[in-house]
Amino acid sequence: MAGSGVFEEIFDGEVFKYYVDGEWRKSSSGKSVAIVNPTTRKTQYRVQACTQEEVNKAIDLAKVAQKSWARTPLWKRAELLHRAAAILKEHKAPIAECLVKEIAKPAKDAVTEVVRSGDLVSYTAEEGVRILGEGKFLVSDSFPGNERSKYCLTSKIPLGVILAIPPFNYPVNLAVSKIGPALIAGNALVLKPPTQGAVAALHMVHCFHLAGFPKGLISCITGKGSEIGDFLTMHPGINCISFTGGDTGVAISKKAGMVPLQMELGGKDACIVLEDADLDLVASNIVKGGFSYSGQRCTAVKVVLVMESVADALVEKVNAKVAKLSVGAPEEDSDITPVVSESSANFIEGLVVDAKEKGATFCQEYKREGNLIWPLLLDNVRPDMRIAWEEPFGPVLPVIRISSVDEGIHHCNASNFGLQGCVFTKDINKAMMISDAMETGTVQINSAPARGPDHFPFQGIKDSGIGSQGITNSINMMTKIKSTVINLPSPTYTMG
Ligand SMILES: NC(=O)C1=CN([C@@H]2O[C@H](COP(=O)(O)OP(=O)(O)OC[C@H]3O[C@@H](n4cnc5c(N)ncnc54)[C@H](OP(=O)(O)O)[C@@H]3O)[C@@H](O)[C@H]2O)C=CC1
Ligand SMILES: O=C(O)[C@H](O)COP(=O)(O)O
Secondary structure (H helix, E strand, O other): OOOOHHHHHHEOOOOEOEEEOOEEEOOOOOOEEEEEOOOOOOEEEEEEOOOHHHHHHHHHHHHHHHHHHHOOOHHHHHHHHHHHHHHHHHOHHHHHHHHHHHHOOOHHHHHHHHHHHHHHHHHHHHHHHHHOOOOEEEEHHHOOOOOOOEEEEEEEEEOOEEEEEOOOOOOOHHHHHHHHHHHHOOOEEEEOOOOOOHHHHHHHHHHHHHHOOOOOOEEEOOOOHHHHHHHHHOOOOOOEEEEEOOOHHHHHHHHOOOOOEEEEOOOOOEEEEOOOOOHHHHHHHHHHHHHHHHHOOOOOOOEEEEEHHHHHHHHHHHHHHHOOOOEOOHHHOOOEOOOOOHHHHHHHHHHHHHHHHOOOEEOOOOOEEOOEEOOEEEEOOOOOOHHHOOOOOOOEEEEEEEOOHHHHHHHHHHOOEEOEEEEEOOOHHHHHHHHHHOOOOEEEEOOOOOOOOOOOOEOOEEOOEEOOEOHHHHHHHOEEEEEEEEEOOOOOOOOO
8 A cells, every 4th residue: 555564654644755865754834735536536645745945955965965976886876776676666566556546547557657667777777887887089180180199088977966857647657767867877866756646756766765875866856846846947956857748848948047958748649541551450559559548648649640541441440449448447457547637638628529519520429427538539630620739638539531641741740749650551661751751759660659668769859859768868868978188298109
């Protein structure tokens, strides 16, 4: 059960504590933030509403702890990360339980998220010792006009204090995808978890505490992003921000100071289906890609662009699979579970109503109970409908029929998002041409969009993000190049 067993010290019986200076503490604010269970719509947990002074303290301590952490041998940093990964996996059950209660993640997927996170941390430790263990050696005579009298040695040094802000849909995995790279690279880390998902994140942080990381190196500040977010992101003590979420990220990028930003934001991932595609494969991928975790993935298929000649057949196959999706509680491991909040459900409903008014074909009856929305495929969607462009982040998927591949590419590229996309065809030449033409960070050929495996580069263009994630890219992003140049009194040439 949450907050019990090895996790007892993170809970005071009513409110989960926040983490600073290697300790679990109550906020001096005396206030807490409620986490509403999306299924019951009742308060499930409470977390501390941290104050600005508590943020200042966490960042001050992080600054101090980072200095000695950066002097800790790389292999020792890796060893601690491996230990944290093992503890995380050992305690997957109570952490998964939090994910079920806080964000209505289906029970099996919740366990998968925790195990995947442990694997991510271990991989990060291994990758870190390799890529941070190497630098560059340059000689001056390769540049015109120079003799071989200067040797340049480069290495990767930490940035300082990294601020990590993950979203509700992967509060553990998208937290460790920032924590692991930050720590292996010698940085300190301040985590601001999403409110929905905060308790799972606090349990995860406790696994790092149990692993024995130095005091002050990691802290976890809870509270509403709308209240504490600006103070954190504009804090002069923060040296880098790694954020995953929605439009909030665009606002942060305008407010943040001169610090490196890693922004993974929303998407409207298009699935382009050509006439020669294997329609059974496409249908499976559309259902998995569009409806897993009720469409609440940035990489969910969010619009299907299918050639008119195969559209009827495809829609029929997709509908047959949608009919088999189970709808209900996350505890029962239902395929479709309640969306994260009432406001999210209302937003999705707004898109559905707009599509209805403008004449979309409803392949299923629209049904909603509380935050639970039954899976819905909308056929014959046209560009004047909001759902053609906006991200529902729910189990509603639009189908736009196209008469040419160019029309599909045009729709994809007209979006202000550019996260991922996919194309289904048996013709690899066409697939490559379409992939090159799609203005997205990744194109999947013959599979639905996905971030994983977690070591693959993951990036969005346009409003979908800044920089690139993936284990190696995140480690590099959280470091800076430092050069040392040895100036020789006279040129020297090998064996010369
Ligand atoms: N490209 C990607 O990798 C991914 C993108 N997303 C996108 O995220 C969105 C859904 O996630 P959601 O959690 O609702 O996104 P939000 O942008 O609403 O929230 C993301 C995080 O930002 C915090 N936050 C809110 N306001 C501020 C602020 N002013 N300053 C700093 N932090 C703040 C939130 O805290 P709090 O919860 O307390 O408000 C949360 O931790 C979708 O648009 C989705 O596409 C999601 C996952 C992956
Ligand atoms: O937040 C998201 O939606 C994730 O980054 C998607 O990850 P996945 O594609 O591996 O499910």
